[in-house]
Amino acid sequence: MSRQPPVERLAWLVNRLRCMSVGEVGYRMQQAAVGRLERRGMLRWSAPAPESTARALPRAGTPPLQPGEADAILLDAERIKSGEVVLFAECRFNVGAQPEWNRDPASGVLGPSVFAGDIRITDRALVGDIKHVWELNRHLHLVRLAQAWRVSGDPAWLAVLRAQVSGWLEQCPPMTGPNWTSSLEMGIRLINWAMVWQLAGGADGQLFAGEGGQALRRAWLDSIYAHCQSIARHLSRHSSANNHLIGELAGLYVATTAWPCWDQSARWRGQAARELEHEALAQFSSDGVNREQAFSYHVFSSEFLFVAALAGQASGRPFSSQYWESLERALHFLRSVMDVGGHVPMVGDADDGIVWRLDPGHNDRAALLLSLGGALAGERAPQSATARWLLHAFPGQRPRSIQPAQAPGWSFPDGGYLLFGRDFGAASEIKGLLDCGPLGYLGIAAHGHADALSLTLSVAGEECLVDPGTYSYWQALKWRDYFRGTSAHNTVRVDGADQSVSGGRFMWVRKARSHVERMPQSPGQFDFRGTHNGYMRLADPARHIREVKFDAASRTLIVTDRVAAKGAHKVEQFWHFAPGLAVTRHASGVHVRGKAFGLQLEVVGEGAVIELVRGQEDPPLGWYSRSYEAKQPCDVVKITTVSNGAPLECRFTISFSQCLPEG
Known part of the structure; x- marks a missing residue:
């Protein structure tokens, strides 16, 4: 399916093998075998019946709003309702009131509805620009619809939300199409789905009222289970165990905390928690620098670690003091390199990828992350809408281990x-x-x-x-x-x-x-x-x-x-x-x-x-x-x-x- 010349493809494969250890080669072979079994339908994707007695996250609230914030949320939600969404930092695309979720909003190319493992995501003739497809399907904009319902109480927003989620579930069944090709993207989608679920009232909220609502809940839970199953089977390992692994683990942890519905949930949650504890220390230096040497990914990885930590606090399963100290050091470094005008040098790669978009008026991710850290340290009432919405979507006690900000270092x-x-x-x-x-x-x-x-x-x-x-x-x-x-x-x-x-x-x-x-x-x-x-x-x-x-x-x-x-x-x-x-x-x-x-x-x-x-x-x-x-x-x-x-x-x-x- 790829348009890449065979010679270039062979050169890439040779180079990739040069970067692999023997253990990684074995892992890649094991992953290929799992993929073959999935393609043949020999591994289960359908979810068992959820346990109705499972304890989920506490019910979300609505944060205090500052003047103009509700109007900004509703204005952005109106744009989403008409089909206009923001992708990456500030690019607007018209995807339609009922999006075609496998279509690249930039090129218009519609990705194939085939087994995800057979799709070569670098083939622009086949899938368009996969970054645009994935960005839309992170579903950051669906959280805005849930916020609109929260601030207005108007059930019309739940109807728009219900239609978008239903459309996605219909067009993107498990392991079919480009939206099932990346475990990282599944992790981000689960995080935003958890916020939507929380802000829309939880399992017994109005979103799921009536026979149609109950059918939506069943179908959504089935897809959530398949997401968790796929992430657990296809974690980024070895030389790929960078921000992707952190994002995958964070998505798995948040999902199994928000929906502890199946026998596997506790096992997945335990694994995700253990590995997040490890990666928080492994992927950040002792003085707080993300080891990818890319400042945008420093913020990206920190966002994942924070949202997982908030889910842990909300569920009564706090992460360790060492985990929180790693986050403190990451914030300290970010605060130190930021100049007095708020600029952070653009060292290393950046793709404007973001884990959440909760404030329609601000997209300075570094500043928003520092504001969240300050709010958790109890420095003052959160000034950023992002911090307030996150703390209400994942309500819980403030972690005792996080400390007020240190003076910037050099x-x-x-x-x-x-x-x-x-x-x-x-x-x-x-x-x-x-x-x-x-x-x-x-x-x-x-x-x-x-x-x-x-x-x-x-x-x-x-x-x-x-x-x-x-x-x-x-x-x-x-x-x-x-x-x-x-x-x-x-x-x-x-x-x-x-x-x-x-x-x-x-x-x-x-x-x-x-x-x-x-x-x-x-x-x-x-x-x-x-x-x-x-x-x-x-x-x-x-x-x-x-x-x-x-x-x-x-x-x-x-x-x-x-x-x-x-x-x-x-x-x-x-x-x-x-x-x-x-x-x-x-x-x-x-x-x-x-x-x-x-x-x-x-x-x-x-x-x-x-x-x-x-x-x-x-x-x-x-x-x-x-x-x-x-x-x-x-x-x-x-x-x-x-x-x-x-x-x-x-x-x-x-x-x-x-x-x-x-x-």
């Missing part, structure tokens, strides 16, 4: 990030982030970028030097390769090659390893020296050495790069500036003007050639992607030289507008 050596700057948290803040950690997590490092020793910078809450983001997973390969490649990051490329070697869209077969040679002592007197081995694979092995110095008193950042080798190599240094900044080239270097700051870049290096590039198509250079499937031009300063160890020095001097108060 040194995260285990996770691989260091901050430099001054006046953190003030209007005159200068905040830089240096990446000196690993490429990514586990054998394939799926969501890491070739960004060793890269850095970002914000000034006065305004992004300055940026990581350009991700753009798309499934557009033309040149765009996937560009946005995750070295030339899209503020670091050095040697001989036109990426630091690490890609083996596919979500796979690295050779990974650059960074090493810190001199650790700075403070963010304001920052003196760093580090290297990576990504170019030791060249015929003439080369070692990139970077020194980063920041002096708070003079507001000066100095970055010095050397490429040590026997012979000369082509060295390219890249500096990506945020869209909206005025970047001009002049005789002595480059000048950058923001809303409240100016920056002067001076370059010193023998034979250095300075170019200002913007929106170049072939090869791509000078692009920025704030959200998934969207890109825009940005200014990139490209500095090229041929060197065998001579230093290339860039001096950035920052000044402020007179109207800006300094720290």
Whole structure:
């Protein structure tokens, strides 16, 4: 079914096998055998009769609403009723009042209603863009319909909700079609179904009134059982055990807590709880960094861990203090890297995937996550609608182990990030982030970028030097390769090659390893020296050495790069500036003007050639992607030289507008 050329497919398979252990090969073979049995109908999917006496979650309530929140919920629900939904961060699609759930809302391609294991999800002619199909079928928008009923009491919203759920159950029977191809997507769907079920009144709510309502409840429970069964059979393991495994376990845990209806429920719940406890520690460093080295997935994984923890609190089965401490550290890191303007550097992959969408007026996931953490720590009444709705959908005691937020930090050596700057948290803040950690997590490092020793910078809450983001997973390969490649990051490329070697869209077969040679002592007197081995694979092995110095008193950042080798190599240094900044080239270097700051870049290096590039198509250079499937031009300063160890020095001097108060 795939349109991928056989040679490319074979190359991918060879690369994938190179990233697997013997144990993983055995697991993949076992999974293939399970798939064959499922295809032949030899494994049961139909649910046994639910136990009516099983204890579920406490009844949900309606949170206190702030002015305008009810109107915003109802307005968004009206749009959903007419067929308009928001997917990813802010893209609106018209899917119809009665959606075709297997149709890609972007391309219009209707996926086949065949055994899910036979569908090649990368075949755009067959399924369209599977990310769009999956995003719609996470059913975040169905929670909005339940919220609309909660705030209005109008049963018409339950009728709309009933029609959408019934349509999905009819079009997507177990293991049929593209919506049964991913255990992660099933997990997210279960989480949102649990919130819908809770907010709509539970098993005896008005949604299930009458003969038709009872039939819906039976059919829905059957599908919930099949979801749980499929997730339990097809958990992401070995080199795929990243955020996918956390999301699958969280969905399984929430489902078996919300619907403890079958003999298997307790076993599934126990397994999910044990493994979530393990993954909360394994996938986050001791200083709170998600080991995928992708800040969007840091938030994504944290969302899963939080919703599972809230379900545990609500059911009287709290997670351990170590689990909560891991979440505290994750929030501490997120709070530390966020600048005073609320920006988080776009390190690593991002697809705008989200576990829930409870506030129609806000989609800043990092800020919403921090607000939830603050509410659980009892710092103040939750200001975000997201925190209030979650705490009412999963009512329970506040965990005793979560602590109020610490002051932001600057040194995260285990996770691989260091901050430099001054006046953190003030209007005159200068905040830089240096990446000196690993490429990514586990054998394939799926969501890491070739960004060793890269850095970002914000000034006065305004992004300055940026990581350009991700753009798309499934557009033309040149765009996937560009946005995750070295030339899209503020670091050095040697001989036109990426630091690490890609083996596919979500796979690295050779990974650059960074090493810190001199650790700075403070963010304001920052003196760093580090290297990576990504170019030791060249015929003439080369070692990139970077020194980063920041002096708070003079507001000066100095970055010095050397490429040590026997012979000369082509060295390219890249500096990506945020869209909206005025970047001009002049005789002595480059000048950058923001809303409240100016920056002067001076370059010193023998034979250095300075170019200002913007929106170049072939090869791509000078692009920025704030959200998934969207890109825009940005200014990139490209500095090229041929060197065998001579230093290339860039001096950035920052000044402020007179109207800006300094720290």
